[in-house]
Amino acid sequence: MAKSHWRIGVAGLGTVGGGLVKFLAERPDFAPAGARAEIVGVSARSKDRLRDFDIGGYRWFEDPVALAADPDVDVFVELIGGAEGPAKAAVETALKLGKPVITANKALIATHGAALAVLAEAHDVPLLFEAAVMGGTPAVKMLREAMVGDEVDTVAGILNGTCNYILTEMEARSRTFADVLAEAQRLGYAEADPTTDIGGFDAAHKITILAALAFGCAPNFAAAEIEGVDQIELLDIKLAHDLGYRIRLVASAVRADGGVSVRVHPALAPLGHPLAETRGALNALFIEGRRIGRIFIQGPGAGAGPTAAAVAADIADVMTLARRPVFQAAATTLAPFTGVDAAHRLGKAYIRLLVKDQPGVIAAVSETLAEAGVSIDSFLQKSVEDAGGVPIVLTTHASPESVILEAVERIAALPAVLERPRMLRIARV
Ligand SMILES: NC(=O)c1ccc[n+]([C@@H]2O[C@H](COP(=O)([O-])OP(=O)(O)OC[C@H]3O[C@@H](n4cnc5c(N)ncnc54)[C@H](OP(=O)(O)O)[C@@H]3O)[C@@H](O)[C@H]2O)c1
Structure with missing residues (x-):
């Protein structure tokens, strides 16, 4: 009343x-x-x-x-x-x-x-x-109210301002992850225990909620696949940039194969793309509806005033x-969303390797990928001082994610590969 x-x-x-x-x-x-x-x-x-x-x-x-x-x-x-x-x-x-x-x-x-x-x-x-x-940026009401006339297939974006601030600072000032995190803690942008933010859990809580609102299912945090930004190296940020990308922590919920894929992981977004251009502590979100098409919102995700x-x-x-x-x-009618098998998820990847400086190495890597059915899109060899080997980086065309992961394991086992390959996904944007 x-x-x-x-x-x-x-x-x-x-x-x-x-x-x-x-x-x-x-x-x-x-x-x-x-x-x-x-x-x-x-x-x-x-x-x-x-x-x-x-x-x-x-x-x-x-x-x-x-x-x-x-x-x-x-x-x-x-x-x-x-x-x-x-x-x-x-x-x-x-x-x-x-x-x-x-x-x-x-x-x-x-x-x-x-x-x-x-x-x-x-x-x-x-x-x-x-x-x-997203703090003061109205994502919940957007999905709960404005989008109910449509069927949403994808919700994806940058939902943790602390991680985005760290990635932005690393790139802008050529600083290491640990250095920027320490400063963010000093300035009060990051918690004393930063695990919830940098481990991707905060973004996973948020995308779990958005998935439930977007797809009319019960939130199921346990089904979210979560990877944070704590393993991101400055070298990857630089190499990604040379290849035309910027690394972002992307949270996504995608309706696929009768299930819902809810995940948080670092991903390469093409330079010029709104996710790549979302800087500092800002948050950003794409919502894709079958009838409305694509909507993009960007704004503050935290702070006393906005929240x-x-x-x-x-x-x-x-x-x-x-x-x-x-x-x-x-x-009472909501079912929890079920996850999607990696074998059914198509995606492109960035793979960075450190290999011995000897002939035939690149051919061995290419053959391993070809045998797995993964084709190379671009290839970059960098000379980096004191790297202890030759860093090479390649991007793949779209393949099932399980196939890419298996190929990476096989590459890791090649005798000329000196350290564990670094694989990052390329955002599907
Ligand atoms: N900060 C943001 O920008 C932001 C953005 C979006 C969502 N949120 C969410 O909003 C909520 C609050 O966040 P916040 O940043 O405002 O947290 P905060 O600054 O740490 O404040 C937490 C408040 O809760 C009180 N508190 C802690 N334990 C308590 C207990 N056992 N009983 C009663 N009160 C207790 C604290 O009391 P004292 O003051 O006495 O210590 C403090 O006032 C969280 O769920 C957070 O995820 C925050």
Whole structure:
């Protein structure tokens, strides 16, 4: 029922929660459908922590679950983070009590989104998470609302700003991965434990959510194939550039062979392509619909301002009583997506080798690829000082991915190959 006054409980007062508190303080005119949104209670780990906004006017809750359950709270906003623990407990509590829930927590939705959607729909309340993917750039509403008239076949893009910042800096200033990561941590762009970002898990949480929204299936984080950027060397960035590409961490969800391929891995995007030209901490996303065609969005994926605006957009949905199924179809009817066999996935690859400086090596590599049925598209031999051998790099034409991987194993076993070949996929864009 429409209300004139919505009382909001905010759990988590960090980057996103602080952004939301400031947003509502700065925007007394924020009144979707003429109703007023007012924070009435907050919770965080420490009440006494120094913050650059005032929480003196709100009731303090030591326990976010108690905040979610409080009878004075109409809408519960979870901005703590983490797939388990207090975030999950508080969200479940609010939903069971029939309260709308808004969260920015991609780990929670990617891991438990299916069960939470069932809970939300059983209690007839919205579960909204616009800020969970691409921060302030509206990817969730795009798929949940604007694209439902079409059938989406592909969603692919750059969903982790920290990785994109690192790759951009490595290329622009010829710096190593470790060097740029250390600086990003110093400047607060990367977490003290960067595994979630650089290991590709954060992008995998986000693409899992987008896959569920795009294809009307239950999020299935366990089925995502994940490879991060931690193995990317400056040499690969330079060689890729010489071949006309730029390395990006690409997250993709593609409908294929009766299943859905959901993966995150570094990939070469052609120079000039919007993914290659997405620099710094920006995020970018392609959505391909059968009727609409290709859509491209780009924007900030993190930060207090953009994420608070996304949470506020969800608050507006609650206040205007806008309703959609959490993932396109009724939650009880959603099946988890099934993965796609690598034998059925066609793709091109970049392969870098370090070989002995002797005749016949290149012929041996070419023959091994030809025997496997993989044809070479381009070939580059570089003299690099102190490399301990001759680096050669080649790109292939499209072949089944399993065939390329097997050919790489055979090349690795050639006596003239000095170290494990480096294989990177070329983005299908
Ligand atoms: N940062 C971004 O740009 C961004 C973008 C999109 C999505 N998100 C998502 O938004 C969520 C919040 O991220 P954030 O960057 O704002 O995190 P953050 O800055 O680390 O803030 C986390 C907040 O949660 C509180 N907290 C931690 N454990 C708690 C507990 N057991 N009980 C109550 N409160 C607890 C912390 O309390 P104290 O303040 O007392 O330490 C802090 O206020 C995460 O799910 C994240 O993935 C973040």
